[in-house]
Amino acid sequence: MLEIKNITKIYDNTVLALNDVSFTVPQGQFLAVVGLSGSGKSTLLRCINRLIEPTSGQVILDGIDITAAQPDELRRIRRRIGMIFQHFNLVLRSPVITNVLAGRLGYTNPAWSLINRFSKDDIAMALKQLDRVGIKEKAYVRADELSGGQQQRVGIARALMQEPSIMLADEPVASLDPVLAHSIMQYLEQLRDEGITVICSLHFLDLVQRYADRAIALKDGNIVFDGSPSEIDEHRFKEIYGEEAQRIG
Amino acid sequence: MKKKSPSLLKTLGKIVLVIGIVIVYAYGLQVTKVDLEKPQEAKRQEQLTNILQGLAHPDLITYEIDRISAEARILVPCTGTPPPEIPAEPGQPAIKLSSNCAEPGEAITVSGTGFNPNENVFIFFVPYSADPAAAVELKLTGNAVPTDSDGNFSKEVTLRKDRTSDKPQTVRVVVNRRVGSPKPSEALKQTWEKIVETVFLAFIATTLGVTLAVPISFLAARNLMLQVTSTLTKFMASLIIMPIGALLGYSIVSRLTEFGSQFPNGNAEAVLLFTAAPLVGLAVVQSAGGKNTFFKALGRWFIGVAIAAVAVVVLAKIGSVGRETGISLKHSLGGWSFVGNFILIFSDVILLGLPALGALLGAFAFSPISNRILEATVPRMSALTSKIVAVVLSVLAGAIVFGVIAATLNWFYEFGDVAQVVRTPATIGAVLFAALALAIDVNHPIPTGMFVYYVFRTIMNTLRSIEPLVMVVAFAVWVGIGPFAGVMALGLHTIVALGKLYSEQVENIATGPIEAITATGANRLQTIIYAVIPQIVPPYIAFTLYRWDINVRMSTIIGFGGGGGIGFLLSQNINLLKYRQASVNMIAIAIVVASLDYLSAKVREKIT
Numbered sequence A: 001m002l003e004i005k006n007i008t009k010i011y012d013n014t015v016l017a018l019n020d021v022s023f024t025v026p027q028g029q030f031l032a033v034v035g036l037s038g039s040g041k042s043t044l045l046r047c048i049n050r051l052i053e054p055t056s057g058q059v060i061l062d063g064i065d066i067t068a069a070q071p072d073e074l075r076r077i078r079r080r081i082g083m084i085f086q087h088f089n090l091v092l093r094s095p096v097i098t099n100v101l102a103g104r105l106g107y108t109n110p111a112w113s114l115i116n117r118f119s120k121d122d123i124a125m126a127l128k129q130l131d132r133v134g135i136k137e138k139a140y141v142r143a144d145e146l147s148g149g150q151q152q153r154v155g156i157a158r159a160l161m162q163e164p165s166i167m168l169a170d171e172p173v174a175s176l177d178p179v180l181a182h183s184i185m186q187y188l189e190q191l192r193d194e195g196i197t198v199i200c201s202l203h204f205l206d207l208v209q210r211y212a213d214r215a216i217a218l219k220d221g222n223i224v225f226d227g228s229p230s231e232i233d234e235h236r237f238k239e240i241y242g243e244e245a246q247r248i249g
Numbered sequence B: 001m002k003k004k005s006p007s008l009l010k011t012l013g014k015i016v017l018v019i020g021i022v023i024v025y026a027y028g029l030q031v032t033k034v035d036l037e038k039p040q041e042a043k044r045q046e047q048l049t050n051i052l053q054g055l056a057h058p059d060l061i062t063y064e065i066d067r068i069s070a071e072a073r074i075l076v077p078c079t080g081t082p083p084p085e086i087p088a089e090p091g092q093p094a095i096k097l098s099s100n101c102a103e104p105g106e107a108i109t110v111s112g113t114g115f116n117p118n119e120n121v122f123i124f125f126v127p128y129s130a131d132p133a134a135a136v137e138l139k140l141t142g143n144a145v146p147t148d149s150d151g152n153f154s155k156e157v158t159l160r161k162d163r164t165s166d167k168p169q170t171v172r173v174v175v176n177r178r179v180g181s182p183k184p185s186e187a188l189k190q191t192w193e194k195i196v197e198t199v200f201l202a203f204i205a206t207t208l209g210v211t212l213a214v215p216i217s218f219l220a221a222r223n224l225m226l227q228v229t230s231t232l233t234k235f236m237a238s239l240i241i242m243p244i245g246a247l248l249g250y251s252i253v254s255r256l257t258e259f260g261s262q263f264p265n266g267n268a269e270a271v272l273l274f275t276a277a278p279l280v281g282l283a284v285v286q287s288a289g290g291k292n293t294f295f296k297a298l299g300r301w302f303i304g305v306a307i308a309a310v311a312v313v314v315l316a317k318i319g320s321v322g323r324e325t326g327i328s329l330k331h332s333l334g335g336w337s338f339v340g341n342f343i344l345i346f347s348d349v350i351l352l353g354l355p356a357l358g359a360l361l362g363a364f365a366f367s368p369i370s371n372r373i374l375e376a377t378v379p380r381m382s383a384l385t386s387k388i389v390a391v392v393l394s395v396l397a398g399a400i401v402f403g404v405i406a407a408t409l410n411w412f413y414e415f416g417d418v419a420q421v422v423r424t425p426a427t428i429g430a431v432l433f434a435a436l437a438l439a440i441d442v443n444h445p446i447p448t449g450m451f452v453y454y455v456f457r458t459i460m461n462t463l464r465s466i467e468p469l470v471m472v473v474a475f476a477v478w479v480g481i482g483p484f485a486g487v488m489a490l491g492l493h494t495i496v497a498l499g500k501l502y503s504e505q506v507e508n509i510a511t512g513p514i515e516a517i518t519a520t521g522a523n524r525l526q527t528i529i530y531a532v533i534p535q536i537v538p539p540y541i542a543f544t545l546y547r548w549d550i551n552v553r554m555s556t557i558i559g560f561g562g563g564g565g566i567g568f569l570l571s572q573n574i575n576l577l578k579y580r581q582a583s584v585n586m587i588a589i590a591i592v593v594a595s596l597d598y599l600s601a602k603v604r605e606k607i608t
């Protein structure tokens, strides 16, 4: 279970990106985070694994206070939280397999990392994860030779190497065409079915309604909706996106 | 006054501007002593001609010279019987004088036969000397005298007014003939030797510089260092511990090094201590039984230190054995003595480097421990206690930091007794830091990384602005004139210049991968290895090649400042007015620079 308690994030003492946000996610839920651009979705996701330090508030994962964790402990906690990104964030000049293996770094002795060494088990696992996302044959090509959809699959494989119990996805399909978008979303759906909590920020409501168990809407850093995606009707939609907004897709 | 025409104002402004520029220019010409009369003076033009002619005739090859001479006797002044003519040997050149008896200052004609056609002969007067070996040759003609197409010549010369004698004296005609095939001249040989020195100077300076610039570039990269933060308490504790740790590390490792290099002549207890230490550490870890992470960490640290100590001893032994081997090989290997020299240098690097490394590690080895202790204790303290701890640590840190700075300045300027000089700054530092600790919240993040960043940036920007040609002067005073000083100056400049360029490349990398790798639970080192390094390899290679080009150029002139290499030879030749030799040096420089430029362009093509 993941508890977000009164998280506030103020950038540079001026920009209020999150304002006293609280909610609880039970293990194995598919939670969609929606909201306008700039509403604080990315900030929220990054406060969970502390890629961004929240200004105040707590994030508690299965009773462990992530926000209070010291560096070493924080790294151990991060191993349990996978993350995928809109722009995939692969190391483009490295081969795919190295990108995937990087997901194992939290478990690897830093001394081995100095000489770029991973255990046999890790390598076998990396190939298995690549097989799972359907691009095993690309294991030894450079990441920048892959298409966007393939790169995102590498991103998923990398996150899965962590054997995570939570998967954070920050607009994972925003740079992909609709067909690829669905295939990536289906991978996330599978993870949910395996008991992994998925927290995914999304722009398209139809994706939210099709894949998410629950949706949270942010507006200017405040939660303005928290409920089942099917409850987002025309009226709610205007509340979240503003009066002028038109539904697309 | 209504509105004055703006265009008039503008025009006035322009005129003032033009006048201003002219004045600046006029002053500039005066300061730089531009003088168009000078280059036209006949004397100076002649000098220029000499130089240009010297340069146009590089002293590249020499021949072995066969000196052939023919002699005739003459009585000067004419106060007796003229000496008999020397009979000509067949096949050898011979000379005849118009008169074998003449007054000082009289003109006589020297004619020769049997020389080679069209060669240059020189005519000398050899005054009488009781000891023939001490005889001197005095020139009778300014220039060489050419023979005709039959190998004959005839030349009127004026006898000297001094050098009279009642004994027969000698007129000697000398011809220098080249024999055998052309050989490289002395200048060419020297140039070759120095060019090799130059290229290696550039090579060693570049490789050493790059090796050190790479780690420094990370410390001077804003985006990496921005993430390094600490709490006030941790930071102050580190400030206190670092100089102490450095001193401790230095003195311990120096002792270990000495012990290791004398091993096994040292005492047995020490050996025992070394073998026992890791076991004690292991025992601590074992007894912690997976529960107490603090003790476990301490135990690990202990084992690490023990292993490091053993490594130091072993390395020191290797160093001292290497030193002796190196020295003996240097004297016994002859042409391969540089191998011995290499072993010697390598061993010296180990022996000198170990204590320095010890100081470095000592500086950083204790911060993790103090951090851990503070992490474990401070959160449990009451607000007041933690504040008191922060203030106490800050007072100590302030005193140490300011004290060390004052002591350093005192070393430079010799204000007086260290203990006296340090007192006031240390007090000021303590007060300042205490104020800081009172003002800042205990848990407020302190940008320690940026602190390091600014220190490195400042050092690099300062040193970078000093040209290697200037730096080398200081190094030449320190280690003596020669290529070693050049290597040091070029190497240092390479470190700071490349450190800056490299760090800018680190600052330009994509942040996404760093974010992603950090999110997997990787530590900072792993993040650098997996997210940063793959991105910076291509620009680093490009900048390394760029610097290699610069260093090749610099190494050819670093000798002007005392840094060895071809530049040293060139400056000597110019000072000695040996322009033909200087010309050889310059040609060599042009060839080396051009061909290495070409080579690195080729390499660049391959890589990108």
Ligand SMILES: Nc1ncnc2c1ncn2[C@@H]1O[C@H](COP(=O)(O)OP(=O)(O)OP(=O)(O)O)[C@@H](O)[C@H]1O
Residues within 6 Å of the ligand: A011, A012, A015, A016, A017, A035, A036, A037, A038, A039, A040, A041, A042, A043, A044
């Ligand atoms: N590093 C930063 N420094 C200062 N302000 C920031 C920073 N990152 C984000 N912000 C601000 O915080 C607010 C929330 O940004 P955030 O990126 O979380 O929004 P978002 O919902 O993810 O938007 P998008 O849909 O465009 O990705 C915005 O007003 C943004 O300008």
Ligand SMILES: [Mg+2]
Residues within 6 Å of the ligand: A041, A042, A043, A170
């Ligand atoms: Mg975003």
